[in-house]
Amino acid sequence: MSPFSGVIHLQKGCMNMKKLFALVLALCMALSLVACGGSSSSDTEDTTGDVSTADSVEDAEASVAADTEGTTSDGSLITVGFAQVGHESDWRTASTQSCQDVFTEANGYELVFVDCDNDSATQLEAVRGFIQQEVDYIIIDPIVSTGWDTVLTECEDAGIPVIVIDRTIDDSDKYAAWVGSNFTTEGLAAGEWLNAYAEAKGIEISGILVIEGTTGASATLGRTEGFQQIADSYGWTILDSQDGDFTQDGGQEVMESYCKSYEGQFNVVICQNDNEAFGAMTAMTNAGVSYGEDGDVTLISFDACTAGLEYVQQGLINADFERNPLAAPFVAEVIEQLEAGETPETEIYMEEHWFTYDETVSSFTVDGAEQTVTVVTDEVVEAQY
Numbered sequence: 573m574s575p576f577s578g579v580i581h582l583q584k585g586c587m588n589m590k591k592l593f594a595l596v597l598a599l600c601m602a603l604s605l606v607a608c609g610g611s612s613s614s615d616t617e618d619t620t621g622d623v624s625t626a627d628s629v630e631d632a633e634a635s636v637a638a639d640t641e642g643t644t645s646d647g648s649l650i651t652v653g654f655a656q657v658g659h660e661s662d663w664r665t666a667s668t669q670s671c672q673d674v675f676t677e678a679n680g681y682e683l684v685f686v687d688c689d690n691d692s693a694t695q696l697e698a699v700r701g702f703i704q705q706e707v708d709y710i711i712i713d714p715i716v717s718t719g720w721d722t723v724l725t726e727c728e729d730a731g732i733p734v735i736v737i738d739r740t741i742d743d744s745d746k747y748a749a750w751v752g753s754n755f756t757t758e759g760l761a762a763g764e765w766l767n768a769y770a771e772a773k774g775i776e777i778s779g780i781l782v783i784e785g786t787t788g789a790s791a792t793l794g795r796t797e798g799f800q801q802i803a804d805s806y807g808w809t810i811l812d813s814q815d816g817d818f819t820q821d822g823g824q825e826v827m828e829s830y831c832k833s834y835e836g837q838f839n840v841v842i843c844q845n846d847n848e849a850f851g852a853m854t855a856m857t858n859a860g861v862s863y864g865e866d867g868d869v870t871l872i873s874f875d876a877c878t879a880g881l882e883y884v885q886q887g888l889i890n891a892d893f894e895r896n897p898l899a900a901p902f903v904a905e906v907i908e909q910l911e912a913g914e915t916p917e918t919e920i921y922m923e924e925h926w927f928t929y930d931e932t933v934s935s936f937t938v939d940g941a942e943q944t945v946t947v948v949t950d951e952v953v954e955a956q957y
């Protein structure tokens with residue numbers, strides 16, 4: 573990754589007429605105040621002061637909240653273009669909401685939001701549209717992990733810093749920072765939890781079916797890779813692994829076909845997000861296959877959104893591996909650092925938790941690192957996104 577913020581600031585200063593005009597206006601106002609004998613402080617706050625790296629969402633949120641009026645030295649709003657993946661899941665809704673809550677006018681931002689409807693061409697178009705609009709910053713949650721270098725070079729040439737959130741870009745380093753978590757770790761955790769759970773319950777894993785997320789998404793690649801590593805190490809059989817596109821309909825469709833093709837051959841289903849799990853549950857119920865705490869199938873999911881955790885609490889999903897969707901406060905902090913001419917961390921990791929319905933497995937290890945498992949209670953559900 574290339575922290576090219578310094579260069580960008582110079583270029584931004586040269587090219588952004590809107591800001592230049594606002595600066596001239598602010599200077600005139602300041603001069604007229606001095607002429608009247610008043611102080612030079614204004615309603616708008618210069619927020620280009622020191623910003624520390626957030627240790628938690630709360631810290632980052634507090635930092636954003638503290639800067640509620642005008643975040644540039646000239647008092648103009650900071651324009652942020654966000655090329656969002658789409659609206660395919662509960663997780664996605666929470667991610668969008670996080671940006672809409674943080675990048676408000678009250679916080680000194682103008683948000684230009686594009687829902688790319690899970691279409692990579694639309695996402696590239698959205699980014700090019702932001703360049704034309706001369707936004708100040710671009711946020712991308714990349715639908716797929718490749719095909720980015722050309723458009724990111726265009727952003728760099730235009731002097732617009734890009735901040736990548738959640739999914740990763742694997743074929744370009746032309747962005748200022750990435751905020752997210754490690755998908756492979758999520759897959760590894762799911763695998764090691766399953767091993768500990770099967771041992772504790774005396775379950776012999778007969779066959780595993782995986783419902784993958786969108787093909788080419790780093791979320792899919794990492795979760796698949798992590799779980800596969802564990803399956804290989806314990807000699808488990810993965811019978812099939814098909815794309816459910818991170819949607820409820822996709823999960824249901826794939827599970828319906830699995831129930832027909834692999835009848836009686838599987839006792840573990842891995843859904844790479846909660847919405848797929850909801851669809852798979854419907855398909856299994858319709859096919860007379862029981863799942864969860866008292867069922868024949870151990871059902872594992874990822875994301876841990878509120879609805880997912882409710883099913884975990886009821887013992888219908890055995891375990892859920894969280895992905896934190898609340899990246900926006902961290903992104904705001906990155907923007908503040910760039911505004912201040914500082915170089916942000918290039919990789920910012922958010923904390924995540926693993927959830928289950930009872931104490932059967934309260935901890936396990938991944939690559940020697942101790943992992944704790946949270947039992948879902950009403951309070952846990954309520955606190956979730």
Ligand code: GYE
Pocket residue numbers: 660661662663664738739791818844845846847874875895
């Ligand atoms: O798991 C899924 C969403 O990129 C982590 O995308 C995200 C994934 C998430 O549609 O629900």
